Amino acid sequence: MSPSLTDKLVGFLVRPVETFRAARDESLTDAGIYYFVLLVISAVLHAVIAFLGISAADTSSTGFTLGMSGSVGAVVGARIIAFIGGIIGLLLWSVFLHVGAKVAGGRGDFADSFKSAVYSQTPSLLLG
Numbered sequence: 001m002s003p004s005l006t007d008k009l010v011g012f013l014v015r016p017v018e019t020f021r022a023a024r025d026e027s028l029t030d031a032g033i034y035y036f037v038l039l040v041i042s043a044v045l046h047a048v049i050a051f052l053g054i055s056a057a058d059t060s061s062t063g064f065t066l067g068m069s070g071s072v073g074a075v076v077g078a079r080i081i082a083f084i085g086g087i088i089g090l091l092l093w094s095v096f097l098h099v100g101a102k103v104a105g106g107r108g109d110f111a112d113s114f115k116s117a118v119y120s121q122t123p124s125l126l127l128g
Contacts, residue, residue, distance in 0.1 A: 008034060012122035020119055028111050035118045039086045042125040046082040086125070093117040 003011060003022045011019030098113035
């Protein structure tokens with residue numbers, strides 16, 4: 001039986017090996033839905049950060065600023081960029097993993113590489 005969405009979200013953070021084994025036989029649709037949920041969570045987090053005005057590229061002495069300095073445009077833009085960037089990043093990461101696996105003698109198909117890419121991005125998308 002496939003783990004639930006919340007079990008996977010927590011599992012890939014605290015028990016990645018066991019969770020990956022449990023999710024190994026899932027379909028591409030299940031992995032796609034899981035990634036969509038991750039992207040929505042990540043996009044919301046990016047939007048909140050943009051709205052608060054927190055930026056690693058800021059030139060202030062502390063490296064970031066706090067406050068309601070963001071605009072609605074920044075919030076919407078951050079969501080759109082995070083979502084589109086996540087999809088493009090997933091496809092590139094999937095291709096990279098698949099080519100690397102084939103060069104190393106792997107026997108799986110692209111679907112396995114895609115699922116591995118989806119699940120390996122869980123910590124990055126949830127924790128930044």
